[in-house]
Amino acid sequence: MRNTSKAVPGRARVGHNVSLPAGSTVKLSATDLNNLMQALNIDVIGLTQLLVPHGHRVELGNIDAVAIHYNLSGVGRMSINGGPKMALSPHLLIIMPPNTPFMIEVDSGSGPTKLISRDCWNRKDGILRIEAPNEQPEIVQICGFFNASFGHSVRLFGELREPVVEQFEPADKIDLKLREAMDELLKEEVGVGAMTASLLKQVIVSLVRRSLRSSQQWTERFSILTDRQVTRAFADMVARPGAAHSVQSLAHSAGLSRSAFMARFSDIFGQSPMVILRDLRMRQAAIDLTTTTMSIDVVAQNAGYESRSSFVRAFRKAHKRDPSDYRRIAKESDAEKSI
Template sequence: MQDTTKSQAGSRQEERTDSTIAVSAVKLAAADLNNLMRALEIDVVALTEMLIPSDYRAEMGTMDAPAIHYTISGRGRISIGNGPWMSLEPHLLIIKPPNTPFTIEVDGPTGQKRLISRDCWRQHDGVLRIGIPNEQPEVIQICGFFNASFGQSVGLFRELREPVVEKFEPTDKIDLKLREAIEELCAQEIGMGAMTASLLKQVIIALVRRSMKSSRSWTDRFSILTDRQITRAFADMVARPGAAHTVQSLAHSAGLSRSAFMARFSAIFGRSPMVILRDLRMRQAALELTTTSAPIEVVAYNAGYESRSSFVRAFRKAYEVDPSQYRQRMKNGEGDKGT
């Protein structure tokens, strides 16, 4: 009887321990995602407003960047990469893989689809609008190409093979954020790029939040998010690029041996941890050079370099100019060659 009681008590203790581990894992995953989302950089390549009447079809080619589609109103269907048709409805958000064509169709009384030609594409106030003049649109969509990345070498959606599809509600106000981004492009005021990037980042974060509650979790499709142990180490690199990381310390953070960590990290990212870390450090240094007047030595130290000369060599390799020249170029309003 005593042995049985001990066994039952042991089982209850194991259950409590397993439960504690599970809760800790969930908290850790949330912390990792918070770090990743905080450091995620958005670059808006283009935004398009699509106004498709009944009985029309729009065909779009490819671009080497992920795309976002959000249906403001109306119903139709979309085929991505010559795949099966998916129904379009208001507040449906789709992230399309890079280099993937798509077609949108809207049914009508004739049953025959006329192709919207390039003659119907109009550039207006910095925004491309696709539609038929004097025709009432049935489907209104905001589409855009963008890059979402960590540093220069890791893109969140670059390896996406299938579209991400999530249904939102009007109360989520995704349409308002995208409309505001369109308005920013039209206004062409100071800080336009930062504002449009911030608005689109809010949409991406809303998508991540929705995915965490959805039965169709799209996060499992991304290699940098599927291996929780590697994600933990990468999130630490992203959150603290200037820290004294080593392969051994990162392996310890992941709870792996050095060899297992190196193999799994390289398989996911296609590069070694130290190469990815260097890219993250260079991006932090570039931002600090742009937004502060800190001496080069301080920027180097914050990026994890004890030697100014080694930092300058690494920065020159990444951006093809010395840090001081980069700062001056950005001060003069010249483009950032490294992004």
Template sequence: MVAVRNRPLMRISSSDLDSLMSALDVSFVTLTECLVSSGYRLDMGGINVPGIHYNLSGKGQFIVGNEPPIDIVPHTLIIVPLMSSFRIEVAGENPSLPLITVDGRAQAKGQTISGGTIRRFVAGDEESPEVLLICGVFRTSYGSATDLFANLAGPIVEQFDSADMLDTRLEMALKELVAQEVGAKAMSAALLKQVIVALLRRSLSSLNLWVERFSILSDPKITRAFADMAARPGANHTSNSLAQTACMSRSAFFARFTELIGRSPMDILRDLRLRQAAQQLTATKLTIEQIASNSGYGSRSSFVRAFRKAYGNGPTEYRAEAQKKNPSGRTEGAEASELPDSSAS
């Protein structure tokens, strides 16, 4: 038998991944610039959300915790797990000399530019850095407790090129945050989602095995069922129907799903339904009864009880509060604090 080399591992079908991409929420967008000159090292700490780092120009090395150094060139994209420290290094002209270390954490919030809306971390000469990265933090979720990147154990590294236009999207997101116009938050989140989608799309052709680090994506059978739930939360899903979608017995499906996701299928389905309901309450003029039906609830009363338990307010109050915050009717996307309470049932 002849070994086939350089063939991507098609672990997840394109249709399942497409459903997951469509249902994915991106929020908590904060972007910064990191500039490092030749002969310098920028040392940064970790925070409790994943980080995204895209190299716009120059060559250097990116080190996450105790992981091996990652060579970065223009269009290198790196996702850093939450609570992971990292540093960016650029060798000097004389390799025998030690690098000058700048502690980014000591810069507190970094230098503010553009009226204080954007942070910039600098190691060396700000006017002529060797490498320039757009860095940020984000959340990607399918409900209150299903974060795609939450359980990521190691960095994700993919090399793109100028034709992919990820640099353009991130620079546009940065400009949106600088301008602070109406809808800037929603626009920047939408642009960042395009970058995340490009990364997930790459998983279909990548030779790297990073996709298996995602609990949701590590088992194609569970992914298929989860994708169906995310794409059609209001459908008449049951434990049996989801198990059939996954081509598993009910007990095996329940156990495997809970092992990977950390919560039961019906708990996750409830979150997805209530998230859809919250979005429709703020973005449409549908009646409460219509939204309840769209979200898979058989009666208004059962929907109102579940929604109130999750959000602290009933649907009517939630809609009124959202209209007060945004009278123009434009939706800015759900904040992490606006996602349903994972303890609700």
């Protein structure tokens, strides 16, 4: 949710009617970030391999998902959303907001670049490959489209308004993780979705680690990470969704009054703490149902519900089916994939 309130001189803007003393926005603790990263869910929508030779360009974008670009090799230029062209070099990583058009080009030294048309796009085994036929590529880049979320309603990059750009080194081995993700898609073996999501999550965690060592905090660009006090409470919710949380206990965890916590939390997340907590609990229940043999009663207790009936009602509302049906369908799907 975009904040449209006017800033108060000498104070850092947080909510529509709430402000913090200037300087309150500081780095998150390693513990809070660790809890958040452990619970982060990655949904890989697709991977694309871009191979751009001299004198050519590629135009992509307008996909409703966050995009990650990693330049494996070669030098060229990239323009995002029609903006100024930036230099592309090996091991440069870029994360772009959803629905953001971009262009990658490599000059030939004479004349305008030639667009690699859709006739040259080939999809095989879940990977879109874009290249000019019979041309040696200068730039080799992996582009992935994904969603990163906590539960169903909180997206890590949901409020991203400008690209995140980081220069990595070969020793960081980001390229190896992305190449392995592409290999997983090509092999099409059991668990390919989980493996590609895990590998992409490692790249995101590497970016978070880089942020902790950097003077330029990319984490502060995201509304759900800017308010240390509120994020501390949210991290506790993420780490222990089944605990007996209440607005009062979460406000205490944040070190805020109940009213200040409610205002700041709702302004950042767009929903109340209890609505977000219910979503996190339903995510935990879905994980337990599909990865364990716990009884429905135990799954309910693990998700913070004392009553099986209230848990079933909440689960049915969130997932459109009863917990037992959800587990059965997941097992049948896994069995089909293993054939």
